[in-house]
Amino acid sequence: MSEADTDLRIVLAEDHAVVREGLRLLLDLVPGWKVVGEAGDAVAVLASLRECAADLIVLDLGMPGVAGLSFIGELRAAYPGLRILVLTANVDTRTLRAALEAGADGYLAKHDEAGEVREAVRAVVAGETYVGRSLRAAVPGPAGGAATVPANAALSPIPLTEREWQILRGIADGDGHQQIGARLRISPLTVRKHRENLMRKLDLHSTAELTAFAVRIGLGGG
Template identity: 35%
Template sequence: MIRVLLVDDQQLVRAGLRMLCDSAADLEVVGEAANGVDAVRLAERLRPDVVLMDLRMPGMDGMTATQRIMAARPTTRVVVLTTFDDDDHVYPALAAGACGFLAKDMAPAELLRAVRGVVDGESPFAPAVLRRLVDRAVAARVEPAAATPVPAELTGREREVLALIGDGLSNTEIADRLHLGVTTVKTHVSNLMAKTASPNRVRLAVLAVRAGLCG
């Protein structure tokens, strides 16, 4: 059972998120918080696996709350869920320790997949946010913008998975696109990280873009 803490200053939003999580047999909402102070307190007491964190709240904001939660419980996975996906919010939230950044207008099924994915080590990002992260990382490189070759030892399937990572797809979405099992996709992602010396999904996405693999 995946234990989830909901953090949002709007009661209606929390109610909707609770209904969505309650509809999934493998998710359990263990608490709700309307501000950062309560979020930090409840995270320490309830020990959730995943925190769905709003950013703009009265008193302590979501970025500060994320930083304090991660300092106290580094194994907790904090996913930002917000209407503000501009760079002024994305980068401070990631620096605070958030593992993903999603928009509140995403499809309910996608949100459930994201919650399950972060427990398995995924870092979910709204496609537009991931692309900005990738573009910024690519632009920050001092080398010429010429295509970067991928390691020759990648299999054809691994190249396909890498391209879809660059397009911002989750493991579940990649599995659906390539008609594979999610476990198989996870294996491919792990192999890609090992073969390319990429520590995380964002680095894989950067490689895919620089190699010209993305659609």
């Protein structure tokens, strides 16, 4: 998709005015894109979204009133069609993963290149999940250098085995231990053991969390 392919209404959620100004200038240069709202705290974010009918929000996690990653979940629940691109100084891998699991569509570090913001916007608007280049070294997977999170790339500093990817895909498809085992020609007990290993590696605590994570990174659905 080219930059001019779609009209896009954007809200900037950032408590530093100079950063907002830079982002606005960067994004308003793209034909069809328009910054329709700016906010410096959580209350202003919600007010702006109510007024602007935005398609996308560029969100700083460190703003006043943003109570951790739960704010992403609140936005996702209130505005299901809103694309959420996190732009933050927090480069912790666990925070990155948790933000995507909470409902963010992309995650950029503030030290990433300015032009990458537009690349990330285009990706999330197209329905992809985007992780900034500076963070992709912590997102290993067979597709390695792709800008967007590949369909079989775990958002964890610990790479998964090929068998674990197969198990995770089966879980995302809603298959039980018997179905997965039959397809992979392994026992249901072995499937259960792989599932336990996945939960340990990904720091997840239930099959529901594991399923949500798998779907979030693009597994499942065929």
